[in-house]
Amino acid sequence: xxxxxxxxxxxxxxxxxxxxxxxxxxxxxxxxxxxxxxxxxxxxxxxxxxxxxxxxxxxxxxxxxxxxxxxxxxxxxxxxxxxxxxxxxxxxxxxxxxxxxxxxxxxxxxxxxxxxxxxxxxxxxxxxxxxxxxxxxxxxxxxxxxxxxxxxxxxxxxxxxxxxxxxxxxxxxxxxxxxxxxxxxxxxxxxxxxxxxxxxxxxxxxxxxxxxxxxxxxxxxxxxxxxxxxxxxxxxxxxxxxxxxxxxxxxxxxxxxxxxxxxxxxxxxxxxxxxxxxxxxxxxxxxxxxxxxxxxxxxxxxxxxxxxxxxxxxxxxxxxxxxxxxxxxxxxxxxxxxxxxxxxxxxxxxxxxxxxxxxxxxxxxxxxxxxxxxxxxxxxxxxxxxxxxxxxxxxxxxxxxxxxxxxxxxxxxxxxxxxxxxxxxxxxxx
Numbered sequence: 001x002x003x004x005x006x007x008x009x010x011x012x013x014x015x016x017x018x019x020x021x022x023x024x025x026x027x028x029x030x031x032x033x034x035x036x037x038x039x040x041x042x043x044x045x046x047x048x049x050x051x052x053x054x055x056x057x058x059x060x061x062x063x064x065x066x067x068x069x070x071x072x073x074x075x076x077x078x079x080x081x082x083x084x085x086x087x088x089x090x091x092x093x094x095x096x097x098x099x100x101x102x103x104x105x106x107x108x109x110x111x112x113x114x115x116x117x118x119x120x121x122x123x124x125x126x127x128x129x130x131x132x133x134x135x136x137x138x139x140x141x142x143x144x145x146x147x148x149x150x151x152x153x154x155x156x157x158x159x160x161x162x163x164x165x166x167x168x169x170x171x172x173x174x175x176x177x178x179x180x181x182x183x184x185x186x187x188x189x190x191x192x193x194x195x196x197x198x199x200x201x202x203x204x205x206x207x208x209x210x211x212x213x214x215x216x217x218x219x220x221x222x223x224x225x226x227x228x229x230x231x232x233x234x235x236x237x238x239x240x241x242x243x244x245x246x247x248x249x250x251x252x253x254x255x256x257x258x259x260x261x262x263x264x265x266x267x268x269x270x271x272x273x274x275x276x277x278x279x280x281x282x283x284x285x286x287x288x289x290x291x292x293x294x295x296x297x298x299x300x301x302x303x304x305x306x307x308x309x310x311x312x313x314x315x316x317x318x319x320x321x322x323x324x325x326x327x328x329x330x331x332x333x334x335x336x337x338x339x340x341x342x343x344x345x346x347x348x349x350x351x352x353x354x355x356x357x358x359x360x361x362x363x364x365x366x367x368x369x370x371x372x373x374x375x376x377x378x379x380x381x382x383x384x385x386x387x388x389x390x391x392x393x394x395x396x397x398x399x400x401x402x403x404x405x406x407x408x409x410x411x412x413x414x415x416x417x418x419x420x421x422x423x424x425x426x427x428x429x430x
Contacts, residue, residue: 026337030407033338036302042304042399044303044401047382048299062267071292075385080403083403091113093112099123109131128149128150128155134158137161160203160205163205163226164186205229206245213251214261219266242283244285246287261293296383300379301317301321301377312351313350316353318361319358320352320359322361322381335379342368343368346367347364349364392421
């Protein structure tokens with residue numbers, strides 16, 4: 001038997017230790033995880049309202065000069081998005097489905113930004129018809145298409161140019177920029193005649209270099225570079241810009257060795273850059289798009305132990321419900337959430353119910369003695385969880401989603417049934 005105590009292990013993580021423990025059990029928003037599961041079953045996603053609100057409050061406190069937009073792709077659940085809307089955050093969407101979701105929960109067009117490297121005619125038309133605040137343009141070809149559609153509709157459309165700064169040396173999980181990146185327009189491809197399009201107003205620039213950034217200096221350097229691009233385009237190409245869309249990419253620490261971003265430090269450094277360039281910024285509005293950073297730490301994926309096979313623990317939810325860890329080949333922090341104070345006895349792999357050896361959620365997880373019906377919690381699952389997964393693979397039921405606020409549990413997505421998949425199909429006797 002190992003000598004470290006399970007709870008001591010969980011306390012090492014900078015975000016997870018903000019959750020409460022009652023006896024041996026995880027408590028979310030004042031409710032024990034076993035009580036949530038007894039009512040709604042597993043596998044299940046559980047979101048903590050307070051964790052979302054705390055994140056937004058911190059962003060507003062330390063980065064007050066930014067207009068914040070929430071990236072729907074991180075977690076498009078309508079209740080989650082509506083909570084963020086009601087806190088006063090705009091919507092950043094990347095498909096017509098997300099755009100329609102934003103409209104459904106009450107977003108006005110002037111609070112929506114649209115990003116996508118391959119926008120369809122339908123998406124562009126829908127955006128124009130709904131008066132979207134900004135279309136972030138990824139290529140000169142796309143700019144021509146938008147202008148032609150707007151001309152047919154006899155409208156002027158506000159756009160931002162996504163700039164590929166050519167940055168390659170970035171410490172991040174997913175780098176968006178560089179020599180052969182599919183995103184953005186290279187700065188040297190922008191000519192003076194770009195302002196000649198009759199039905200588009202080039203209002204700003206969009207400089208988004210990477211996702212899951214944990215190096216504070218990368219964020220600061222990217223902001224400084226975006227400010228320089230803004231000044232150059234205004235001075236050299238005579239483009240009357242009003243906005244800098246900084247993108248986002250703020251990361252969260254998935255590993256115990258990762259450090260959480262220091263918002264206070266970042267805010268102070270960015271404030272100095274803004275003050276030093278205030279005259280050249282011409283009163284420009286600063287935009288920040290964040291998804292994972294707002295909702296990632298608020299979500300936990302919980303699944304039940306079904307069988308124990310030596311060092312493999314078989315649970316009822318696999319990569320069909322939570323694919324992110326396998327997709328990126330990383331371990332999310334994983335614990336037996338009803339035995340958090342129990343001594344560790346060994347390491348196991350957490351495996352799902354699918355008929356493939358790929359179906360492993362976490363590997364070499366330190367665990368106490370495990371029994372059937374114990375609950376496995378995968379933390380930091382609030383972003384890129386449900387919607388990123390292989391939900392229809394092998395036709396299992398889809399997981400439920402609940403949100404906890406002030407001691408109340410709200411079912412925000414019912415558990416999907418295999419019959420739901422069958423209803424979408426047609427049978428032909430050919």
